[in-house]
Amino acid sequence: MKKLIQNQKEVFINQLLELLKIPSISADPQYKDEVKKTAEWIKNALNDIGCTTVKIYETEGHPVVYGEILVSESAPTVLVYGHYDVQPPDPLELWDSPPFEPIIKKTDLHPNGAIFARGACDDKGQMFMHLKAIELLVKNKSLNSNVKFVIEGEEEVGSDHLEKFITDHKSMLQSDIILISDTGINSIQNPAITTGLRGLSYMEVTVIGPNRDLHSGLYGGTVANPINVLCDMIASLHDQNRKVNISGFYDQVVEISEQELQKMNENGIDEKSFKDSIGIDAVMGEKGYTTLDRRSIRPTLDVNGIWGGYTGEGAKTVIPNKAHAKISMRLVPDQNWKDISVLFEKHFKAIAPAGVKVEVTTHHGGGSYVTPTDSVAYKAAEKAYQQVFGVVPHAKRDGGSIPIVPMFEKVLGSKTLLMGFGFDSDAIHSPNEHYGIDNFLKGIETIALFYPHFTALQKQLKP
Numbered sequence: 457m458k459k460l461i462q463n464q465k466e467v468f469i470n471q472l473l474e475l476l477k478i479p480s481i482s483a484d485p486q487y488k489d490e491v492k493k494t495a496e497w498i499k500n501a502l503n504d505i506g507c508t509t510v511k512i513y514e515t516e517g518h519p520v521v522y523g524e525i526l527v528s529e530s531a532p533t534v535l536v537y538g539h540y541d542v543q544p545p546d547p548l549e550l551w552d553s554p555p556f557e558p559i560i561k562k563t564d565l566h567p568n569g570a571i572f573a574r575g576a577c578d579d580k581g582q583m584f585m586h587l588k589a590i591e592l593l594v595k596n597k598s599l600n601s602n603v604k605f606v607i608e609g610e611e612e613v614g615s616d617h618l619e620k621f622i623t624d625h626k627s628m629l630q631s632d633i634i635l636i637s638d639t640g641i642n643s644i645q646n647p648a649i650t651t652g653l654r655g656l657s658y659m660e661v662t663v664i665g666p667n668r669d670l671h672s673g674l675y676g677g678t679v680a681n682p683i684n685v686l687c688d689m690i691a692s693l694h695d696q697n698r699k700v701n702i703s704g705f706y707d708q709v710v711e712i713s714e715q716e717l718q719k720m721n722e723n724g725i726d727e728k729s730f731k732d733s734i735g736i737d738a739v740m741g742e743k744g745y746t747t748l749d750r751r752s753i754r755p756t757l758d759v760n761g762i763w764g765g766y767t768g769e770g771a772k773t774v775i776p777n778k779a780h781a782k783i784s785m786r787l788v789p790d791q792n793w794k795d796i797s798v799l800f801e802k803h804f805k806a807i808a809p810a811g812v813k814v815e816v817t818t819h820h821g822g823g824s825y826v827t828p829t830d831s832v833a834y835k836a837a838e839k840a841y842q843q844v845f846g847v848v849p850h851a852k853r854d855g856g857s858i859p860i861v862p863m864f865e866k867v868l869g870s871k872t873l874l875m876g877f878g879f880d881s882d883a884i885h886s887p888n889e890h891y892g893i894d895n896f897l898k899g900i901e902t903i904a905l906f907y908p909h910f911t912a913l914q915k916q917l918k919p
């Protein structure tokens with residue numbers, strides 16, 4: 457397999473570079489046609505690798521691309537999920553090269569080069585590994601599982617229309633395992649299989665004061681200033697131990713045993729390199745937990761944006777009529793994102809002082825997910841990683857969210873295996889996003905090796 461990949465690597469990389477040139481920004485309606493073009497590109501790519509059925513499904517949002525290769529009714533079936541949409545690239549001025557003109561550069565962590573482009577790692581580069589792994593297995597006449605691809609265009613905006621798609625196509629999407637590469641590993645020397653994702657609850661709040669912007673000399677000191685009030689309210693959302701100060705917030709949290717925590721922290725975060733990599737001199741978070749705990753198994757609350765009043769050049773003395781903030785909460789098992797959104801709304805309204813009105817809206821959300829580690833799929837993945845990386849991968853719970861994963865389990869009844877190959881330092885969602893060439897090639901190899909192990913183990917289970 458390694459040899460096959462070496463022979464094809466230039467071709468595979470060039471194909472990925474083509475895909476990365478299309479700006480499939482799902483959040484921005486101006487890019488609707490580009491998103492569509494990307495769906496067409498994926499459709500053609502699925503045809504090229506030997507899918508027998510390929511179809512673009514229109515939704516009320518961006519299209520879903522579906523493809524399948526059915527080798528035999530008795531063979532196990534793998535459903536591959538990925539997303540072809542990307543985050544907006546701004547702020548553009550912080551990119552060293554344009555986000556949709558991919559280039560390959562070497563970095564300290566990627567001595568064999570990395571592809572710099574929006575979507576390189578999240579998720580075009582990672583999704584594309586699956587197409588190439590299947591292409592190799594087909595060419596090699598060694599594909600022994602059925603494969604179904606669901607590649608969507610709305611992951612970065614909450615997968616709003618995918619639930620309907622999977623509900624409407626339940627029987628078409630039946631599988632023994634769902635396979636996703638949209639998470640990460642710590643390093644090539646110490647790879648991991650992701651076993652957990654956090655949930656998410658994304659809110660927006662508005663604090664409304666006087667009926668118009670006021671002169672801050674004539675009125676300052678006499679009325680509730682919405683920005684001052686919003687800052688007070690936000691500050692009160694954490695207590696002195698940096699726990700989220702919303703009553704009931706932790707009620708559904710399943711505490712992890714000391715033993716499990718200890719095991720998890722054997723592959724902990726090196727605090728010095730963590731701090732250095734993001735240019736800070738101290739970490740901050742919930743008291744009593746490590747940095748790894750804080751970003752994987754503990755729920756959090758963060759302000760993502762805050763605005764209001766005068767933000768133009770120079771100074772303007774004004775008390776604004778409104779202040780706004782976007783606030784997200786990362787959730788862990790068994791917190792229910794809808795319950796948490798309601799809890800947040802009630803709490804935020806309750807703490808508003810007299811003199812202001814508060815509006816709260818929920819944007820989107822999704823559940824957390826923990827994958828089993830005793831499954832056939834996990835064991836097959838472990839074997840594949842071991843062959844490629846030379847070590848047994850450790851299990852790692854990630855801090856990010858892929859809301860469709862718990863939804864797949866609810867609607868389709870299938871478990872997911874998260875085989876991601878990105879590094880945290882690959883700058884997903886940030887300027888200069890990149891994806892290592894080694895990560896890409898080793899990912900293809902690991903995925904290709906997963907299939908024979910999975911089929912063999914699955915046949916032992918269900919001969």
Ligand code: BES
Nearest residue numbers: 578611612613614638639640854856857
């Ligand atoms: N691929 C990421 C999620 C991710 C990244 C999980 C790294 C684990 C490790 C995904 O594309 C993403 O960005 N998800 C969003 C949620 C979505 C609803 C916008 C997130 O986590 O913020």
Ligand code: MN
Nearest residue numbers: 578579611638
């Ligand atoms: Mn992603």
Ligand code: MN
Nearest residue numbers: 578612884885
């Ligand atoms: Mn993302």
